[in-house]
Amino acid sequence: MKKDVTVTVNGHKYEARVEPRLLLSDFLRDTLGLTGTHVGCEHGVCGACTVRVDGEIVRSCLTLAVQTQGSCVETIEGLSDSGEITDLQNAFRERNALQCGFCTPGMLIAAQDLLKHEKEPDRAQIREHLSGNYCRCTGYQAIIDAVEETAGMRRERKP
Amino acid sequence: MTSSPETQEPLSALDRPNSYIGKVVPRPNLDRLMQGRGLYVSDLELPRMAHVVFVRSPHAHANIVAVDAGAAKEMPGVIAVVTGEELASVITPWVGVLSHLKGLKSAPQRAIAIGRVCWQGEAVAAVVATSRAAAEDAAEIVSVGYEELEAVTDMRTALDPETPVIHASLGNNLAFERTLDAGEVDAAFAGSEEIAEAEFIFGRHTGVTLEPRAVVADWNAAETRLTIYQGTQAPHMVQNIAALHLGLEESQVRVVCKDVGGSFGIKVHIYADEMATYALSKLLRRPVKFVADRIESFNTDIHARDHRCRGRIGVTRDGTITAFEIDDLTGIGPYSMYPRTSAIEANQVVNLVGGPYRTKNYRARARVVFQNKNVMCQYRAVGHPIACSVTEGLVDLAASKIGMDPLEIRRRNLIADDAYPCASASGLRFELLSHHTALNKLMAMMDYDALRTEQAALREKNIHRGIGIASFIEVTNPSAAFYGVGGAKISSQDGVAVRLDAQGSVVCQTSITEQGQGSESLTAQIVGSVLGVSMSRVRVILGDTDQTPYGGGTWASRGAGIGGEAALQAAKILRKNILDVAAAILQSSPTELDIADNAVVNADDGAPRIELRELARIVYFRPDTLPPGIQPELMATRHFVPREYPFAFTNGVQASWLEVDTDSGFVKLFKHWVVEDCGTLINPQLVDEQIRGGVVQGLGAALFEKCVYDERGQLTNANMADYLVPMSGEMPDIDVGHVVSPTAESELGAKGAGEAGTAGAAAAVANAVNDALRPFGAVITEIPLTPQLILTSLKRI
Numbered sequence: 025m026k027k028d029v030t031v032t033v034n035g036h037k038y039e040a041r042v043e044p045r046l047l048l049s050d051f052l053r054d055t056l057g058l059t060g061t062h063v064g065c066e067h068g069v070c071g072a073c074t075v076r077v078d079g080e081i082v083r084s085c086l087t088l089a090v091q092t093q094g095s096c097v098e099t100i101e102g103l104s105d106s107g108e109i110t111d112l113q114n115a116f117r118e119r120n121a122l123q124c125g126f127c128t129p130g131m132l133i134a135a136q137d138l139l140k141h142e143k144e145p146d147r148a149q150i151r152e153h154l155s156g157n158y159c160r161c162t163g164y165q166a167i168i169d170a171v172e173e174t175a176g177m178r179r180e181r182k183p
Numbered sequence: 184m185t186s187s188p189e190t191q192e193p194l195s196a197l198d199r200p201n202s203y204i205g206k207v208v209p210r211p212n213l214d215r216l217m218q219g220r221g222l223y224v225s226d227l228e229l230p231r232m233a234h235v236v237f238v239r240s241p242h243a244h245a246n247i248v249a250v251d252a253g254a255a256k257e258m259p260g261v262i263a264v265v266t267g268e269e270l271a272s273v274i275t276p277w278v279g280v281l282s283h284l285k286g287l288k289s290a291p292q293r294a295i296a297i298g299r300v301c302w303q304g305e306a307v308a309a310v311v312a313t314s315r316a317a318a319e320d321a322a323e324i325v326s327v328g329y330e331e332l333e334a335v336t337d338m339r340t341a342l343d344p345e346t347p348v349i350h351a352s353l354g355n356n357l358a359f360e361r362t363l364d365a366g367e368v369d370a371a372f373a374g375s376e377e378i379a380e381a382e383f384i385f386g387r388h389t390g391v392t393l394e395p396r397a398v399v400a401d402w403n404a405a406e407t408r409l410t411i412y413q414g415t416q417a418p419h420m421v422q423n424i425a426a427l428h429l430g431l432e433e434s435q436v437r438v439v440c441k442d443v444g445g446s447f448g449i450k451v452h453i454y455a456d457e458m459a460t461y462a463l464s465k466l467l468r469r470p471v472k473f474v475a476d477r478i479e480s481f482n483t484d485i486h487a488r489d490h491r492c493r494g495r496i497g498v499t500r501d502g503t504i505t506a507f508e509i510d511d512l513t514g515i516g517p518y519s520m521y522p523r524t525s526a527i528e529a530n531q532v533v534n535l536v537g538g539p540y541r542t543k544n545y546r547a548r549a550r551v552v553f554q555n556k557n558v559m560c561q562y563r564a565v566g567h568p569i570a571c572s573v574t575e576g577l578v579d580l581a582a583s584k585i586g587m588d589p590l591e592i593r594r595r596n597l598i599a600d601d602a603y604p605c606a607s608a609s610g611l612r613f614e615l616l617s618h619h620t621a622l623n624k625l626m627a628m629m630d631y632d633a634l635r636t637e638q639a640a641l642r643e644k645n646i647h648r649g650i651g652i653a654s655f656i657e658v659t660n661p662s663a664a665f666y667g668v669g670g671a672k673i674s675s676q677d678g679v680a681v682r683l684d685a686q687g688s689v690v691c692q693t694s695i696t697e698q699g700q701g702s703e704s705l706t707a708q709i710v711g712s713v714l715g716v717s718m719s720r721v722r723v724i725l726g727d728t729d730q731t732p733y734g735g736g737t738w739a740s741r742g743a744g745i746g747g748e749a750a751l752q753a754a755k756i757l758r759k760n761i762l763d764v765a766a767a768i769l770q771s772s773p774t775e776l777d778i779a780d781n782a783v784v785n786a787d788d789g790a791p792r793i794e795l796r797e798l799a800r801i802v803y804f805r806p807d808t809l810p811p812g813i814q815p816e817l818m819a820t821r822h823f824v825p826r827e828y829p830f831a832f833t834n835g836v837q838a839s840w841l842e843v844d845t846d847s848g849f850v851k852l853f854k855h856w857v858v859e860d861c862g863t864l865i866n867p868q869l870v871d872e873q874i875r876g877g878v879v880q881g882l883g884a885a886l887f888e889k890c891v892y893d894e895r896g897q898l899t900n901a902n903m904a905d906y907l908v909p910m911s912g913e914m915p916d917i918d919v920g921h922v923v924s925p926t927a928e929s930e931l932g933a934k935g936a937g938e939a940g941t942a943g944a945a946a947a948v949a950n951a952v953n954d955a956l957r958p959f960g961a962v963i964t965e966i967p968l969t970p971q972l973i974l975t976s977l978k979r980i
Contacts, residue, residue: 053226059219059225060219061219062223062225064393064394064395064444064903065903067902067904069902069904070393072393100217101218104217104219104220113214113218116213117209117213117214117217118209120209120210120872122213122217122699123698123699123701123876124216124393124394124443124446124698124699125215125216125217125221125442125444125699126392126394126444128216128217129217129219132217147916150911151911152912154911154912155910155913156910157911158393158910159393159911160391160393160876160880161445161699162872162875162879163872163875163877163909163914163940164879164911165875165914165916166872166875167911168911
């Protein structure tokens with residue numbers, strides 16, 4: 025029953041034999057020990073499990089591990105180590121845009137996705153883009169502030 | 184010297200190099216969470232760890248006829264299938280009552296049901312396997328025979344003679360009743376020129392912590408010791424209860440609490456499935472992990488609110504409120520929760536209604552009834568949203584009756600800022616509140632008069648916007664009056680130990696816990712400020728009963744006010760001890776020395792004398808060089824609990840500005856304002872974020888959140904797609920302002936702020952919706968304010 029899957033995660037190539045029903049979120053967390061990907065709702069609503077597959081953000085709780093055959097998967101650990109979102113993380117820290125932190129990895133990845141595609145998002149656009157990522161602690165405002173701040177800083181850096 | 188000290192202003196406490204109290208500083212260690220390198224219980228793996236999945240009742244009320252686990256036990260990876268009877272050999276049942284809630288009764292509750300289930304979702308068997316998936320596969324083929332019983336679901340008929348009694352031994356379905364009659368209520372109503380009344384209805388909702396409840400229990404048979412890794416707000420409470428019911432000494436139980444993915448009061452209780460997990464680990468002699476899935480969370484995490492409260496207010500034409508009267512009814516599920524009980528919310532409603540106002544005429548009755556639904560208990564702002572919505576809804580109804588502006592009627596009735604200390608009609612003692620200052624500040628922040636003008640102009644264009652105001656009081660810094668006096672072993676005091684390590688850094692162990700509020704930050708800020716040490720050199724250890732002093736933890740807005748004061752006092756002792764040693768080393772006097780920027784300095788001119796790193800080196804490695812008779816004590820511990828007031832009340836006021844689409848029934852929130860007074864602000868940013876987060880949870884209750892049960896006791900929306908919580912796109916920006924009235928009970932002067940946002944948000948929104956609907960003559964006193972409810976009130980559907 026098990027299937028072979030070869031997948032690149034955060035730049036490292038993994039070969040694994042997994043059950044077809046294994047979710048990408050469980051593969052990342054339980055098989056690879058990448059516990060920065062969180063599972064909140066288990067059916068694609070809360071966004072805590074957001075990762076990047078071949079550059080696009082996906083819900084890893086709605087994706088099977090076998091679907092990532094031949095793909096490049098990036099998780100919060102990889103995005104942190106590469107430095108790609110350091111400025112966004114700094115803005116989150118300065119603005120206290122996280123409390124319990126459980127939604128934060130997914131929130132950062134979703135925000136980075138917006139910032140990659142939209143250089144000058146207004147607050148309404150940021151709120152709309154992050155509406156698939158639930159946060160129960162902050163009330164969202166600090167998160168919106170931090171993303172807005174990061175967008176502004178990136179524009180200044182790259183005129 | 185290039186500058187003369189005489190010409191400089193003396194440094195204030197806030198200007199010293201390491202003064203962090205009152206300043207915005209980033210919380211320490213956020214990188215761990217932002218890089219996905221935290222350790223939540225759901226992340227934890229231990230050697231030989233097994234996973235438990237519970238077989239849960241699909242019925243709200245049923246006899247368990249038989250449990251057949253034969254086939255399940257043969258499934259690959261299955262270690263055991265355990266029933267309630269089997270687990271009862273390891274763990275004893277409990278009853279969730281407190282002696283100070285007179286008359287409160289409940290029935291014995293078990294870790295796994297025996298003989299009968301009383302709500303949909305109650306566990307009937309545990310399947311333990313080598314993986315979660317294997318346990319889930321086996322749980323599916325455990326065959327349970329049920330004989331369905333009539334479910335008691337409607338709180339309004341729970342006490343009727345023809346309704347079945349859920350626990351025969353209790354005689355009826357009444358868990359608790361409290362009445363209060365203060366002042367001259369009948370005379371006051373008789374003397375009123377207008378009386379307004381309404382029934383206020385509150386949806387049953389729940390916390391939806393993004394990380395579900397999770398526990399890893401590790402019974403080490405060789406050590407005869409149980410280590411519980413759990414995302415709990417109260418580690419010492421869990422230690423006490425686990426030991427009590429497993430027949431252990433508390434010294435045999437260690438509770439470790441690392442990162443916690445949201446709590447909000449959901450994770451301050453003792454749940455049957457968590458108790459079962461502790462017991463399973465002991466029974467099976469190996470680590471056992473339980474992580475609730477989202478459906479289990481909805482069916483078993485405590486629910487809250489679900490009140491129906493009739494309220495009445497009397498008023499004279501000059502706007503004087505003459506009396507309040509309420510009759511509150513709430514259904515709490517089949518058991519009173521353990522150990523904090525499920526009577527506290529109704530009790531708080533009785534305590535808090537009318538709390539901001541002067542009138543001494545107040546009559547209340549609250550009844551708490553059993554039903555076959557999930558258990559209810561304390562969730563963020565316990566009772567406050569009910570009391571605030573009823574009070575503020577009535578005040579607006581009274582204002583409407585006499586044609587007075589909502590702000591004006593509040594101005595005429597809020598307790599005067601110079602009236603303190605004083606007490607409420609229900610006997611709550613207020614040390615120092617600031618209702619009027621807060622109201623004035625709110626009015627300025629929101630530009631009230633301009634909004635009223637805008638509202639009137641838009642009405643001409645058939646656009647219906649509303650302004651809602653809600654004043655509130657909040658219970659914070661609870662003393663033993665909350666739980667201890669009722670017999671619960673829940674500490675109201677907290678302790679902090681502070682020590683200088685061998686490199687002159689500071690290690691601080693505190694009994695308060697962290698779920699993102701900033702407990703670690705406020706502790707480091709206080710300790711750094713008192714000691715004159717950089718925050719980066721203060722490491723805070725929380726959440727481990729083996730490591731920290733004994734204390735209550737973080738709940739009921741108590742962490743900063745109680746744990747913060749313990750940190751302050753411990754740091755003061757350590758500071759004195761450091762200066763004593765420094766004086767001996769430097770042949771000086773402690774009074775001539777100070778500590779600043781990680782070094783002992785001259786008190787008068789600030790000149791550095793010895794770095795703490797060097798002082799620590801001498802103390803730990805060359806004590807032979809110290810003068811004879813000196814025994815340095817570079818560790819100090821202090822505890823604190825408020826003694827003068829049972830609670831440190833805070834106050835505040837909120838306002839909402841919104842638009843009601845009278846065609847669709849949708850509510851669009853434009854702006855929300857809060858002015859609150861939590862005394863000393865340790866970190867204004869963290870306080871603001873507590874307020875904002877609390878407001879949004881209150882907005883969820885106001886507009887979206889409701890556990891929808893059918894008449895058979897089936898929860899019909901137990902998932903995140905159907906149970907709506909606030910999303911970023913529909914939330915407004917929230918402006919927060921402060922008034923600062925420190926409590927004199929502590930040197931720090933801090934009160935709590937964790938629940939203020941939730942306390943008043945729904946009341947402000949409901950008042951704003953009714954304000955918007957005023958031209959239609961519609962008044963809604965029910966939340967959540969769904970489009971259906973709004974359109975029904977407009978007679979559009």
